[in-house]
Amino acid sequence: DTGVSQDPRHKITKRGQNVTFRCDPISEHNRLYWYRQTLGQGPEFLTYFQNEAQLEKSRLLSDRFSAERPKGSFSTLEIQRTEQGDSAMYLCASSLDRNRAGFNYGYTFGSGTRLTVV
C-alpha cells in the first residue's frame, strides 16, 4: 500500500469556478477525513466518513462544499463557486475506527491539495 493519495497536488482556479479534489485512502481503512489548513494554522476538521456514510460535518463546511465517498473507497471534495477565502491546503486522512485499530489508532495523512483561488 502506498499510503493516502491526493490528486491534484496543486490547483489554481479563478473565483467563481468549481473544483473537485480526490482522495484515495489506505485500502483497509474504513474511515476517511477531510481537513483544511490555512497559512499559519493547524488543520481544521471539515468532515469524515465511515465506509460510505458521512457521519459528521463541521460548521466550516458551507453549502458550497460537498463531499462523497460513494463506494466506501475513494472520496471527492467539491467546492462550488470558489471564493478567495477558500484558498488553503486540503488534507485527506484515513484510519481504522478505534474498535478495530485499538492501540494502532491514528490518522495517516496524504500530502494534500494546495488550492489557490485568484
Add this chain to the structure above:
Amino acid sequence: AQSVTQPDIHITVSEGASLELRCNYSYGATPYLFWYVQSPGQGLQLLLKYFSGDTLVQGIKGFEAEFKRSQSSFNLRKPSVHWSDAAEYFCAVGAIGYSTLTFGKGTMLLVSP
C-alpha cells in the same frame, strides 16, 4: 469541546542541542494525544501518540513525549536535534467518543548550524 495550545510559534535550536516543544490541551477527561510533523508542502506524519498507560511515550526519529495530567500538557522532546528535524510540529487531541482530532496552530522548528 477540546482545544490545544502550542504557545511557541517559532523555536530555533542549534544542531545537537536538546529540544522541547510545548503543548497544552483542554479536555474534561483523559484525552488521546498526538504529535505530528509537517515538512513544507507536505502532509502530516505521526511522530507518537498517547492513549493510556505509561505517561512517557516513545516515537519515531528519536522523539518522546510526556503526558502530565496535572499540567494538562503533552510536551515533545528530543535529546539531540538534527538539521533534518527542521519542520512544523503539531500537537493534536482526540476525545473519547469522538472520531475527529483538534490540532494546535503548530510550532515551527528552525535548526541552526
